[in-house]
Amino acid sequence: MSKIIKPQKGPQEKFLATNADIAIYGGAAGGGKTYALLMEPLRYIYMKGYRAVVFRKNYTQINTSGGLWDESTNMYLGIYGAVPTKSPKYRWTFAKKSILYFDYLGRDEDLSRWQGSQITFIGFDELTHFSQRQFFYMMSRNRSICGVKPYIRATCNPDADSWVASFISWWIDQDTGYPIKERSGKIRYMARINDEIIWGNTIEELIAQDINHSDIKSVTFIASTLHDNKILMEKDPAYISNLKALPIVERERLLHGNWKIKAAAGLYYQRTQVTMIDELPKDIVLWCRGWDLAATSEDESGESAYTASVLIGKRRSGNYVIADVINKRLKAAEVRKLIQITCKTDKAKYGRVVERLPKDPGQAGKEQAESYLKMLAGYLVKAIAESGSKESRAEPLAAQWQGGNVEILTAEWNEMYFNQMESFPESKFKDMVDASSSAFNEIEHGATYSVPVSNDSLSKSSYWRR
Secondary structure, three states, X not given: XXXXXXXXXXHHHHHHHOOOOEEEEEOOOOOOHHHHHHHHHHHHOOOOOOEEEEEEOOOHHHHOOOOHHHHHHHHHOOOOOOEEEOOOOEEEEOOOOOEEEEEEOOOHHHHHHHOOOOXXXXXXXXXXHOOHHHHHHHHHOOOOOOOOOOEEEEEEOOOOOOHHHHHOHHHEOOOOOOEOHHHOOOEEEEEEEOOEEEEEOOHHHHHOOOOOHHHOEXXXXXXXXXXXXXXXXXXXXXXXXXXXXXXXXXXXHHOOOOOOOOOOOOOOOOHHHOEEEOOOOOOEEEEEEEEEOOOOOOOOOOOOOOEEEEEEEEEOOOOEEEEEEEEEOOOHHHHHHHHHHHHHHXXXXXXXXXXXXXXXXXXXXXXXXXXXXXXXXOOXXXXXXXXXXXXXXHHHXXXXXXXXXXXXXXXXXXXXXXXXXXXXXXOOOOHHHHHHHHHHHHHHHOOOOEEOOOOOHHHOOOEEOO
């Protein structure tokens, strides 16, 4: 049986049809970007000497479930002459020895592995994850003697702080952040001279500035959104609801393709989005208190951080209740005493409460975590290293907060708590935000089993009960 692989009409078809030297595709989630990127090299699989590589930021993004390798396997298996190989690199070899590699560029230092390379087609999946240096260095490797003109293709989601946002700014409305529909797919010309990018609407404009014709590259940006991917919309109609449920910043980026929106005060949390309650409901099924630790007393520098903790409960109805907040500047010994007293109070007042402590990287963090766990014998405690930015860790709770699914117990700490939450991420202090994120993410993603405390167990994402 024949396998038919073709682009969907609209932006995906436009991306596969452009003759620009550099084409960037995307601007929102679900637009069929990776599939389009994998379709691109198929036009030359019978061209001897054709060499192609598609990059991801890290290795796991290649072989993870649903990643590049899975997608390419679904697409390429059954194509005449297509042979998959996983070692030493992920690659496909086609009928006349044309080869497509999958590789990663985690750091600028990884570029040295490509010195002397000749690559006809270079693809970047999620271009905003790569540095400007990585992109332009690999452009210097974009050369060929196989008869195919070298070219670059890239996909991306919006990121207002990335170099890509500036690079494609002509195609983006600088007031709204949304792509300009009439410019999508239009070709412009650029040259990079002494690290400066010079643009022109025609080749002649750049030549008139004494730029050599050989230094000029044609560039285009093609915008797409989930609505352009009819196949995904039909197969998974609920996916759009997942994007709509994101916090406003990520929703604007991934659903609407907004290149200008940034995290700003009030975009994550507003007090008007929650429900105030005077007493705790009776249907709370899970409690967690998240901690953000510091060791500085009130009489030290006013610029120092606080030790904060936030107690969150999940109701049987699915709502979340923020029942208690602590935020103090304390000396190291006082911090330990506060945690010990709070654990005792929580257990007496609420019963089963997970106490989640942060674990700093390295041996010192491991030893501190072990010390706390030994001190808190008899309580349900977890020590875990937080990963990702503060903003990314805050997004899950922010989505529920903005959706009206958070209730807050009326108490003296309310104003202090609201002030910091509403000013996030612009405010200097984010201790209560971090503690809130930790508690919420533990409730939603933490395991609930017990293992003995030991040096080995400290490296695992598990609970320790003694």
